[in-house]
Amino acid sequence: MRFRLSFIVASAFFFVSTGATLQSQAQAPKRTLGTIERFDSQLDKLLAPEAKLEILADGFTWTEGPVWMGDATNGHLLFSDIPRNSIFKWTAKDGIQLFMNPSGYTGVTYYGLEPGSNGLLKDLDGNLVLCEHGDRRVSVLTPGGGKRTLADNYQGKRLNSPNDAALKSNGDLYFTDPPYGLPSREKDPRRELEHFGVYRISKKDGSLTLLTTELARPNGIGFSPDEKTLYVAQSDPKNAIWMSFAVQADGTLSKGTLFYDATKEVGKMPGLPDGLSVDTQGNLWASGPGGIWIFSKEAKLLGRINTGERTSNCAFGEDGTSLFVTADSYLCRIATKAKGMP
Numbered sequence: 001m002r003f004r005l006s007f008i009v010a011s012a013f014f015f016v017s018t019g020a021t022l023q024s025q026a027q028a029p030k031r032t033l034g035t036i037e038r039f040d041s042q043l044d045k046l047l048a049p050e051a052k053l054e055i056l057a058d059g060f061t062w063t064e065g066p067v068w069m070g071d072a073t074n075g076h077l078l079f080s081d082i083p084r085n086s087i088f089k090w091t092a093k094d095g096i097q098l099f100m101n102p103s104g105y106t107g108v109t110y111y112g113l114e115p116g117s118n119g120l121l122k123d124l125d126g127n128l129v130l131c132e133h134g135d136r137r138v139s140v141l142t143p144g145g146g147k148r149t150l151a152d153n154y155q156g157k158r159l160n161s162p163n164d165a166a167l168k169s170n171g172d173l174y175f176t177d178p179p180y181g182l183p184s185r186e187k188d189p190r191r192e193l194e195h196f197g198v199y200r201i202s203k204k205d206g207s208l209t210l211l212t213t214e215l216a217r218p219n220g221i222g223f224s225p226d227e228k229t230l231y232v233a234q235s236d237p238k239n240a241i242w243m244s245f246a247v248q249a250d251g252t253l254s255k256g257t258l259f260y261d262a263t264k265e266v267g268k269m270p271g272l273p274d275g276l277s278v279d280t281q282g283n284l285w286a287s288g289p290g291g292i293w294i295f296s297k298e299a300k301l302l303g304r305i306n307t308g309e310r311t312s313n314c315a316f317g318e319d320g321t322s323l324f325v326t327a328d329s330y331l332c333r334i335a336t337k338a339k340g341m342p
Contacts (some may be wrong), residue, residue: 031055033332034291034307042296043303046283046338053305053325053334057096060084063326064275065120065164068317069128077317077324078120079331080104082133082181085116090331104181105134112183119164119275119313124171124203131162133181138162138173138201151175151201151208157192164275164313166221166230171203172251174211174230176218198232200251211253215243220275220313223247224297225282225341231259233273233286237266240273242286242295259299265289269306275313277323279338285323287311292325305334316340 032052038044061083068077077090078099089099105115115134123129128141129150136159137152150173152159161181166174178196182188186196195213198221202209220233230245230253240263246254262273269290276286282297292305292314309328317324320339325332 033309033327033330034305037304037306038302039304040296040300040302042300043294046279046294047303047305047334047336051334051336053307053332055330055332056090056324057331058329060088060329060331062114062312062328063331064118064312065131066313066315066317066324066326066331067120067122067128068315068324069122069126072319075317077315077331078128079324079326080117080120082114082116082118085134087117087120087130088331096331102134104130104132107134112181114161114181118162118181119175121165121167123167123173129165129167129173131165131175133161133163136161136181138165138175150206151199154193154197154199154208154210158190160191160193160196163218164220166223168223168227168251173201173203174221174223175199175201176221176232178217178219178235180217180235198230198245198253202251209252212245212256214256219273220286222276222278222284223341224278225280231276231278231284231286232256233276233288235272235274237263237272239263240266240289242273242276242284259284260293260295260301262288262293270308271310271312274311275315275326277314277316278341279316279336280341281338283338285314285338287313287325291327292323307332 060081065080085102087100087103089097104117111134117130119131121129138150139147160179163176179185197213198211200209215234217236219235241261242259243256244259245256274287284295286293291307291311294302307327311327314325
């Protein structure tokens with residue numbers, strides 16, 4: 001109870017103080033974070049030489065799950081702060097506002113350090129879809145208010161903690177389910193499933209299909225532009241990799257193949273493979289040790305946006321050429337020459 005009370009007080013202080021902080025920042029010069037490493041000349045087609053990672057806001061606990069909602073003119077960014085069990089909203093005009101609390105846990109008892117929503121995305125109707133740690137489900141925020149559960153169990157056993165998701169053009173939703181949201185993770189007594197899987201929720205009938213259990217810690221997920229390949233990151237310090245899976249005609253997955261192995265970099269720089277985005281040319285922008293790793297579709301490492309922080313995720317927004325990055329306590333943005341998948 002002592003922890004929870006102090007947590008609420010700290011959160012309340014954040015909500016009160018953030019507006020004033022951001023207002024003063026609006027008058028100040030832009031702040032930037034980190035550096036850009038260029039490993040191949042192809043990166044010049046994706047990031048201008050003068051590109052910088054701009055800090056839009058900070059002071060959060062652990063940012064995750066950025067998603068752009070609406071169009072370039074009237075849209076806004078939403079992102080999770082998992083420990084605060086909250087979703088925040090950012091616009092260029094108004095800065096940061098609290099969008100939703102609670103976001104991922106609605107229970108009445110303490111539920112670990114990461115109870116809130118994690119990955120966020122937009123469905124075909126423009127509704128917000130949430131991967132919820134504490135309530136152990138994938139849900140959608142309905143237009144009239146309130147949530148509807150899309151999946152919370154597999155064959156009668158509760159999911160672990162849905163982490164991140166990707167939407168196929170037919171409306172099918174693919175998501176990962178590692179143990180990170182369980183208070184004691186894989187050793188938690190509330191755990192009901194023996195595996196950590198990648199699943200699909202069918203748009204047609206709402207059925208849930210287990211697609212693979214090959215990864216011990218599945219995390220970030222995304223489709224290639226032609227939707228013939230599904231990329232999945234693994235946040236395992238002993239096997240920090242990105243995998244690719246061929247998507248079959250019926251929407252199931254083939255056996256995975258290694259896309260890139262970053263295990264040797266673990267410990268040298270903060271962070272692990274986590275969330276990812278794909279641009280229209282098929283390049284991957286993937287959080288990993290040190291920041292955002294940029295790969296060609298042939299798995300060639302082109303460069304890295306080094307944040308110097310544990311970097312959780314990234315998403316394209318605004319007109320599609322702004323990459324929003326969540327890194328530890330920061331929300332950042334960088335202008336790109338690439339354009340994100342719609």
